[in-house]
Amino acid sequence: MRDHIRPLLTAPAVALLLAGCAHGVVRGGFDACSAGATCTLGGKLQLFPGEPAGAAILTDNGQCTKLALPDAFYTDPLRQQWHDRIVEVQGRAFAQPNTETELGVLSWFSEKDRKLATGMCDQGLGIYVDTLRSASGQTWPGSP
DSSP states (O other): OHHHHHHHHHHHHHHHHHHHHTTOOOOBOGGGOOTTSEEEEEEEEEEEOOSSOOEEEEEETTEEEEEEOOHHHHHOGGGGGGTTEEEEEEEEEEEOOOOEETTEEOSEEEETTEEEESSSSOSSEEEEEEEEEETTSOEESSOO
């Protein structure tokens, strides 16, 4: 009888572990992106509200990229739950512009309809974010 109890106790534990892995976030992927292509990156999301533009960056193992999010994302208090979380980002990669001009350095630029502050992760590619997904399975758009 004792031999039959162990499988009964082990099965629920394994099921819980597998369920927890179902929403796992793939980390990294920074080197696989190219301008104009859709790509998926994973890392820690940091949000910096500001005027006239906020900044969002994704970091992982010393690498970072700037994220283009809607202005409302920075001002909505419910969106702050995403700050400092491990996320997976999917969107279109774009080449960031040179922010140095004859008159000085730009403090922000726009990518399509989204404004991005300069000063963090200014070189290389940025991502125009279509979706965010947390390790717990929460998604944006579509999450509170």
